[in-house]
Each structure stands twice: as C-alpha cells, then as structure tokens.
Amino acid sequence: MPDLSTINPIVLIASLMVAATPILLAGIGELVVEKAGVLNLGVEGMMITGAVAGFAIAVTTGNPYVGMLGAVAAGALVSLIFAVLTQVLMANQVATGLALTMFGLGFSALLGQAFVGVVPPLTPKLSFGPLSDIPVIGRILFSHDILVYVSLLVVALTWFWLNKTRGGRILRAVGENHESAHALGYKVRRVRILAIAFGGGCAGLGGAYLSLVRVPQWTEGMTAGAGWIALALVVFASWRPWRVLIGAYLFGGIMVLQLNLQAAGFRIPVEYLSMSPYLITILVLVVMSSNRGRASLSAPGSLGKPFHAAG
Amino acid sequence: MKRRTLLASSAMALGLAATVGTGARASGNTPLKVGFIYIGPPGDFGWTYAHDQGRLAAQEYFGDSVETSFVENVPEGPDAERIMTQMALSGADMIFATSFGYGPSINAVAQRFPNIAFEHATGYLQEAPNVSLYNARFYEGRAVIGHIAGRMTQTNVVGYIASFPIPEVIRGINSAYLHARAANPDVDFRVVWVYTWFDPAQEAAAAEALIEQGADMIMQHTDSTAALTVAQQRGVSAFGQASDMSQFAPEAHLTAIIDNWAPYYIKRIQERLDGTWAAGNSWNGIAQDEVTFAPFNPRIPADVQAEATAMIESIRTGAYHPFTGPINRQDGTAWLAAGEVAGDDVLGGLNFYVEGLAGEIPS
Numbered sequence: 018m019p020d021l022s023t024i025n026p027i028v029l030i031a032s033l034m035v036a037a038t039p040i041l042l043a044g045i046g047e048l049v050v051e052k053a054g055v056l057n058l059g060v061e062g063m064m065i066t067g068a069v070a071g072f073a074i075a076v077t078t079g080n081p082y083v084g085m086l087g088a089v090a091a092g093a094l095v096s097l098i099f100a101v102l103t104q105v106l107m108a109n110q111v112a113t114g115l116a117l118t119m120f121g122l123g124f125s126a127l128l129g130q131a132f133v134g135v136v137p138p139l140t141p142k143l144s145f146g147p148l149s150d151i152p153v154i155g156r157i158l159f160s161h162d163i164l165v166y167v168s169l170l171v172v173a174l175t176w177f178w179l180n181k182t183r184g185g186r187i188l189r190a191v192g193e194n195h196e197s198a199h200a201l202g203y204k205v206r207r208v209r210i211l212a213i214a215f216g217g218g219c220a221g222l223g224g225a226y227l228s229l230v231r232v233p234q235w236t237e238g239m240t241a242g243a244g245w246i247a248l249a250l251v252v253f254a255s256w257r258p259w260r261v262l263i264g265a266y267l268f269g270g271i272m273v274l275q276l277n278l279q280a281a282g283f284r285i286p287v288e289y290l291s292m293s294p295y296l297i298t299i300l301v302l303v304v305m306s307s308n309r310g311r312a313s314l315s316a317p318g319s320l321g322k323p324f325h326a327a328g
Numbered sequence: 329m330k331r332r333t334l335l336a337s338s339a340m341a342l343g344l345a346a347t348v349g350t351g352a353r354a355s356g357n358t359p360l361k362v363g364f365i366y367i368g369p370p371g372d373f374g375w376t377y378a379h380d381q382g383r384l385a386a387q388e389y390f391g392d393s394v395e396t397s398f399v400e401n402v403p404e405g406p407d408a409e410r411i412m413t414q415m416a417l418s419g420a421d422m423i424f425a426t427s428f429g430y431g432p433s434i435n436a437v438a439q440r441f442p443n444i445a446f447e448h449a450t451g452y453l454q455e456a457p458n459v460s461l462y463n464a465r466f467y468e469g470r471a472v473i474g475h476i477a478g479r480m481t482q483t484n485v486v487g488y489i490a491s492f493p494i495p496e497v498i499r500g501i502n503s504a505y506l507h508a509r510a511a512n513p514d515v516d517f518r519v520v521w522v523y524t525w526f527d528p529a530q531e532a533a534a535a536e537a538l539i540e541q542g543a544d545m546i547m548q549h550t551d552s553t554a555a556l557t558v559a560q561q562r563g564v565s566a567f568g569q570a571s572d573m574s575q576f577a578p579e580a581h582l583t584a585i586i587d588n589w590a591p592y593y594i595k596r597i598q599e600r601l602d603g604t605w606a607a608g609n610s611w612n613g614i615a616q617d618e619v620t621f622a623p624f625n626p627r628i629p630a631d632v633q634a635e636a637t638a639m640i641e642s643i644r645t646g647a648y649h650p651f652t653g654p655i656n657r658q659d660g661t662a663w664l665a666a667g668e669v670a671g672d673d674v675l676g677g678l679n680f681y682v683e684g685l686a687g688e689i690p691s
Contacts, residue, residue, distance in 0.1 A: 023541060036533055122401075126371060133371055134575040232528045232554045234576060237371035238401065239552070241527035273533060279520040280487065280537040284688045291523040 023281050027156045029273060034157075034165055037269025039064070039223040039231065039240075041168045043247035044254070044261045045175055046219025051251055052179060053212035054192035054319035058114030059099055060220050061244025062121025067092040067221025068228040069125040072235045073132055075225075081140040085164065085225050092221015093214040095121060100213040103323075104206050110321055118244065126237045133235060140164075140230045164226050169262070171219065176258040188212060192317035195324045205324050220244065249298035255315055268294045357393070360422065360601055362386070363415040364398035365408060367427035368526045374551030374570040375525065375587070376400065379426045379449070381571070382589030389594050393601065404429030412437040416444055422600050424593070425449065427525075428494060435459055445605050447596060450496055452676065457607055462592055465613025466496070467503035467675070468643050469585030469621065470547075471650035472636050473567045474504030476582060477545040478511030479632045480565065487538025488519045489531055489548040489555055493689045495678045497549045502682045503650045504547060507639075509684055518543055521690055528554035539564055556581055565627070572622035583636075584622035591617060611672060614643045651675065656683035 043060050050057050070091030075084025099117050102108040143166070145159040179185040190198040191208045199205050227243065228235050246268060254260030275290045289296075362383075370380035380398065387396045399415075402408050408430045415423055416437060422445040425434050431453040438446045438456035446459045454461060477486050486508055490497050501519060508515045518541055520534045527550075535546050535555035539562050546566035548555045553576040559566035560577035568574065568584025592610065599605040612618040621640070624633050642648035653664030658681040664670055681689060 025540065028540060032533070032536060036529070039529070126369060130371070133373070136576075227529055232532050232557060234528070234553060234557050236373070236528050236552055236554070237369035238526070239528045241524070241529065243529065272530065273537070276520055276522070276530075276534050276537040277540065279687075280518050280534075280541040280543075282518065282686050284690075287521045287523055287690050 020281065021283075024277050027153055029277055030157050031160060033266060033270040033273040034161065035231065036273050037265040038165050038168050039226045039243050040247045040250055040268060041262060041265035042164075042171065042223035042226065043220040043244060044250035044265055045168075045172050045258060046216035046223075047247055047251050048254065048256060048258060048261055049175060049179070049188070049219075050212050050216035051320055052192045052256060052317055053188050053209045054195055054317050054322065054324075055103065055209050055213060056110050056114065056321035057096070057099055057117070057213060057216060058111060058248065059096070059117025059121065059244075060216075060247050061240055061242070062118035063092045063095055063217045063220035064121075064224035064227075064244045064247075065125045065238070065240045066095045066121045067224030068239060069129040069132070069224075069235060070221065071225025072135075072137055072228040073128065075137050075229055076132060076135050079138050081138050081229050082163070084137070084229055085222060088221040088225030089218040090221070092224065093218040095124075096213050096217020096220070097210070099217075100210045104210050104213070107323055107325070110323070122238060129235045129237060133237075135235065137229050137233050137235075140233070162230055164222070164230060167222075172258050172262045179258065189317070192319055195319045195322070199324070199326060205326070209324075220247070223247070246294050249294055252301050253294075253298050255301070256317065257315075359393055359395040360390075360597065361420045362394055362396045362422045362424070362597060362600075363412075363420040364396065365402050365411060365415075365423065365425040365427075365430065366398055366400040367402060367404070367429075368551055369400050370398070372526055372551045373553050373573055373576070376426070376551065378570040378587035379424075379589055382587075382593045383424075385590035386593040386597055390597060390601075394597055402430075405433070409433035409436055413440070416441040420444060422597065422605075423447070425451075428492075428496065445596075445600050445607075454607065454609070460596075460605075460607040460609070462596075462610040462612075463496075464587060464589075464618045465611060466585060466587070466619060467499045467650055468613045469619045470500045470504040471507040471643070472621065472639050473547060473583065473585065474507035475511050475639055476628060476632055476636055477504070477547065477565075477567070478508030478515050479635070480582070480628065481508075481512065481515060481545050483542045483544045484512065484514045484516055485542040486515060486517050486545040486547065487535065487541070487543030488517055489534045489538070489546065489550055490519050490521045491525050491550050492523060493521065493679075493691070495676060498681070498689060499675060499678045500549055501685065502678065505685050506655065506682060507650065511635075517685055519685075519687055522550060524550065526551045528552040531555050532558045535559060535566075536562075553577075568622055574622060574625070579625075579627070581622070582625045582628055586620045586622055588618050588620050614640060615646065657681070658683055658685055 067088035071084040071088030074087035075081045102113045103110050140162045149155045149159040187203050191205050195205045250264045253264045278285050364383050366376045368376040370376050383396050399411050424447045426449040428450045431451045434448050435453050435455040438459045450463045451461050505517050522530050522534050531550050532554040535558040544564045546559050548569050553573045556566050556573050556577035559580035565582050566580045570587045572584050574581040649669045651670035653668040654666045655664040657663045
C-alpha cells in the first residue's frame with residue numbers, strides 16, 4: 018500500500034515555491050500591465066526570450082546574476098515591440114500579443130542554437146547561516162536561491178506601489194478609465210508603455226528562472242505553456258497582487274503534490290489535475306463575462322481597449 | 329532551414345495555413361517532395377530530434393532527387409489536419425506524421441489525397457489504402473535498460489517518468505520492469521504520469537519527486553533532457569530517451585535508447601521514387617538497427633555491460649523476445665505461458681501492467 022509518510026511535507030512546500038516562481042514572476046508583471054488597461058497575451062514569448070537571453074548571458078559571463086539582469090532587459094526589450102505596436106501604432110492588442118508569443122518562440126530557438134547542451138553556471142542557494150538550520154521553517158523559508166525571494170519582494174512592492182503611492186493610483190486610473198485619466202492630464206500612453214516594459218522584465222526573469230535554476234538547461238520551447246498559466250493566474254487572482262501569489266503557489270502546489278503522490282504510489286486523477294489551472298481560469302472567465310461578475314471581480318475598466326487621445 | 333521553420337510555425341499558430349516546401353528546382357527533373365510533421369521542436373534532443381536526424385540522413389542520401397521539409401510543434405487535432413492538407417496542396421508526394429495522436433487527421437487527409445503516400449509513426453488507424461504505419465520496437469531497448477537498472481540500483485527503487493497511458497508507453501514500462509526484476513527480484517518501480525510529451529519543468533519536477541521517493545535510477549518516456557539534468561545534479565543515474573543525451577548529464581547518463589529512423593525513411597522514400605511504395609505496417613527493432621544504444625557509461629560494471637550486450641545480441645538474432653512467458657497480468661491472471669511469446673497484435677494494444685508493478689494505469 019502507498020505510504021503517505023514517505024512524502025515529506027517540508028520538502029514539498031519548499032519545492033512548490035520553486036515550481037511556482039516562474040509563473041509568479043510572469044503573473045505579477047502581467048497584473049501591472051493589465052492594471053494599466055493593457056492586455057498583453059505575449060507572456061509566453063517574453064518568458065522564452067528571457068529564458069534564452071538569461072541563459073546565454075549567464076553562460077557567456079559565467080555569472081548567473083548577470084544573466085538574470087540580462088533576462089529582465091531582454092524581456093523588457095521585446096515587450097517594447099508590443100508597446101510600440103499597440104500604443105503608438107494602435108495595433109490590436111490581442112493579435113499583437115499572440116504575434117509576440119510566436120515571435121519569441123521562434124526567435125529564442127534561433128538564438129539558442131549555440132547553447133543547446135551547455136551547462137549553465139550554478140545559481141547558489143542563499144546562505145542564512147543558522148537560520149537555515151531551524152527545523153521546518155529553515156528548510157521552507159531559508160533554503161532558496163535569490164529569485165524566490167525576489168519574486169516575493171516584487172509581489173509585496175507591487176501591492177504597496179499600486180495601493181499606497183501616487184504613481185500606483187495614476188496607473189490604476191489609467192487602467193480603469195483612460196478617457197478620464199487623460200482628461201485629468203495623465204500621460205496614458207507613457208504610463209502604459211512603462212507598465213508593459215515592467216511586465217516584460219518580470220516575464221523575462223520568470224523565463225530565466227526556468228533555464229537557469231529550475232531545469233537548468235536551454236531547450237527550445239522550454240516554457241511549454243507557463244506563460245499561458247501566468248495569464249490565467251492574473252484572471253484567477255482577479256487583479257490583486259496577493260492573490261497572484263496564492264494562485265501561483267496553488268497551481269505550483271497542485272503540480273508538485275500530484276507528482277509526489279504519484280511517485281509515492283497513490284492513484285490520483287492526474288488527467289484532471291493537469292488541466293485544473295485552465296479549468297479554474299475558464300470558470301473565472303465565465304463569471305467575468307457577465308457584466309455584474311466583471312465588476313465584482315474588479316477587472317480594470319479599460320482593459321484591452323485601445324486609447325486614442327482625443328485632442 | 330531555420331527561418332523557414334520559424335515562418336512555418338508562426339503561420340501555423342496564427343491560424344493561417346502553413347506553407348511548406350520551396351518549389352521545384354530549375355534543374356531538369358522535379359524532386360520528390362517529402363514533408364514531415366513534428367509534434368515538438370527538432371531541438372528537443374529527444375523524439376522529434378531523432379525523426380529530424382532521420383529526415384536529414386534521407387535528404388543527404390537522395391541529394392537533389394528528393395526535397396524534404398518539415399513543420400514543427402504541430403498540435404494533435406485540427407491543426408495537424410490543416411497543416412497536412414496544406415502540405416498536400418502544395419505538392420507533397422509523401423508525408424511522414426510522427427506522433428501517435430495524428431491518427432484521425434492523417435486518415436482524413438489521406439482519403440482526400442489518394443495519390444500521396446502517408447506514413448504514420450506509432451499509429452494504429454489505417455482507414456485509407458495510402459496510409460502506412462511504422463513503429464520501432466522500443467520495448468526491446470527498454471528490456472536492456474531495465475536489466476542495467478535492476479543490476480545497478482542500490483535503493484531498489486526505479487523511477488519512471490511516463491507521458492500518456494497508451495500501449496507504446498505501457499509496453500515500455502512492462503518491458504523495463506520485467507527485465508529489472510529478472511536481474512533483481514527486490515526492485516520496485518515508481519511510475520509518474522506527467523500527461524505531456526515535452527515540458528522540461530514538469531519533467532524535472534517529476535524526476536525530483538521520484539528521487540525524493542528513493543529512486544536512484546530514472547527512466548523516461550518523455551522527450552526533453554530535463555530529467556537527465558536533475559539526475560546529474562542529484563547524483564543519481566538515468567537513461568536517455570530517443571537520442572544520446574550524455575552531453576546533458578555526463579555522469580548520470582548510463583546509456584540511451586536511440587531511435588534510428590534513417591534506414592526506414594531511406595527505404596520508403598526509395599520505394600516511392602521507384603513507384604513500388606505500398607501501404608504496410610512496419611515494426612522494426614534492434615535487428616534492423618532501428619533501435620540502437622548510446623555508448624555505455626564506464627560507470628556500468630563490465631559484467632553488466634557484457635550481460636546487456638549479450639541481451640542485445642540475442643534479441644538481434646531472434647533467440648530472445650523480451651515478452652516471453654511465463655508472465656502474469658498485474659491482477660495475477662496468466663497472460664503468457666512458459667516459453668510463449670507475445671504476438672504483435674497483443675503487444676500493439678497492450679493496456680495492462682504485468683504482475684509485480686504497483687499502481688493503476690490512468691484511464
């Protein structure tokens with residue numbers, strides 16, 4: 018008979034945090050983009066660009082941290098293609114976002130050809146001295162690499178910035194009603210371009226986490242849909258930063274838990290668990306599609322709508 | 329080539345028809361156009377990589393008389409049907425579709441284009457006279473790595489990353505288990521179904537979960553090299569899938585089952601050129617060099633290497649079949665009597681575990 022005690026819950030929690038970090042980073046970035054009223058479906062493309070750029074730079078410089086910074090820059094750079102097309106040239110956001118994903122997948126495959134089979138420099142776990150030796154908490158909280166902490170910090174700062182600062186309120190105003198924000202004299206286009214670049218940087222970092230820490234190797238198409246999960250996550254979280262964190266750990270947790278249960282010999286409905294993030298998101302979307310539901314889920318009012326400055 | 333791939337996959341995902349092939353060449357005869365449909369990217373170093381190696385070998389063998397092209401990352405379902413139709417319309421003479429789930433699509437397209445030769449890897453549906461099936465006896469390879477794993481495991485736990493519960497995968501698990509247990513009666517298999525052919529993060533997480541459960545041998549029926557990388561990091565052993573993956577895990581990689589499609593592709597394209605092509609059902613293995621092995625890691629003890637080599641040779645000569653009775657089903661009922669060999673029809677639809685394997689096959 019399978020034995021539940023062979024699954025160590027502490028290791029499980031620690032590994033779900035690692036599994037969730039890529040979608041958490043990409044999700045929190047996309048949340049800011051959508052809070053500014055822009056729907057960027059190119060998360061997958063920005064992630065994979067970050068994955069290959071971070072990997073290539075880390076290998077070339079021998080330093081994983083330089084690689085991660087490079088991934089942020091690369092993600093932000095490709096997102097600016099989207100920004101220029103949708104904010105300056107007024108292209109359709111949905112189509113441009115999808116095109117960005119395809120561009121990222123193809124472009125990264127091209128860039129990554131020289132890096133297939135290369136071993137990246139190791140990203141060390143941070144040392145917290147005696148803290149890491151505390152039972153239970155030490156393993157869960159003080160045994161990770163830097164990006165796990167960075168991702169948590171980004172969530173906290175995003176929450177603080179969106180809710181407690183003037184800049185954050187301007188961004189939300191732009192996302193809720195761009196006509197009013199414009200009438201008040203806010204630079205709608207500039208705010209949105211900056212938000213898109215932030216989203217790109219976060220997605221790039223999430224991708225680099227996959228190629229430098231999670232797997233670690235470069236393989237064509239290695240994000241394998243993580244960008245779509247991150248998009249789903251934002252809807253699931255109904256545009257609240259802390260819920261993105263909860264959602265990411267929930268989605269990551271389901272994945273890690275079901276794999277561990279299987280490895281321990283339990284019979285579980287894998288086929289349903291594998292699609293659960295998508296099912297949950299479809300459910301949220303259904304609720305959202307009714308107008309009352311949309312308001313109660315607090316979707317930004319101008320989400321996905323093009324903005325023409327009228328004079 | 330890369331740019332064309334990029335364009336093709338972009339067009340595909342956009343929901344437009346993917347255009348394949350570059351038109352006839354100026355020099356005299358029109359080359360035979362052969363299209364390939366891939367489920368993943370040729371850079372996966374696994375399943376699709378192996379097919380692409382076969383395509384490249386065929387291209388080199390035939391030179392100017394054949395023109396090959398491919399579309400990568402084609403999802404199973406309506407997308408596959410659309411892309412095959414487009415290939416057919418743009419003048420393909422022969423189409424190789426290299427994933428199990430393309431079955432319904434390939435048969436639908438084949439009925440509309442009776443003059444095109446269709447070849448479906450690992451399939452079972454043959455609803456048109458121009459659909460041919462081909463597969464390789466990977467279970468022969470899995471018998472060999474099962475033996476190595478059984479002989480080398482210290483913890484007596486072998487971890488197995490499985491993709492989808494289809495006969496191809498179940499056959500592999502059964503074959504590996506039977507031969508691991510024959511080498512080591514205490515061996516225990518842990519099977520994790522990941523429900524994907526290619527997702528490096530998921531495969532890495534599965535490998536980690538298995539190692540947490542004590543596995544010191546990792547086998548996979550998925551296409552990426554992620555599990556190998558994890559095995560290398562965690563200091564356990566693993567087996568490559570579809571191609572030599574040793575560069576990703578020099579110590580961990582014990583050997584790999586290599587899918588060598590080149591002989592089949594060259595033979596079938598030649599038949600198409602000669603006009604002798606006819607639909608068939610090919611299932612070659614070690615004997616035809618369609619299943620080969622990566623060089624053994626020196627970490628495999630000499631006696632185990634010798635045993636593995638002997639097993640390979642006895643399969644090659646036909647003296648030994650990996651599914652030779654007595655073998656019981658998981659529920660204890662008899663499947664094969666002593667000395668009885670499983671027929672291809674039974675193996676082709678294998679949907680149960682053999683006795684000793686724990687857990688259930690997901691439905």
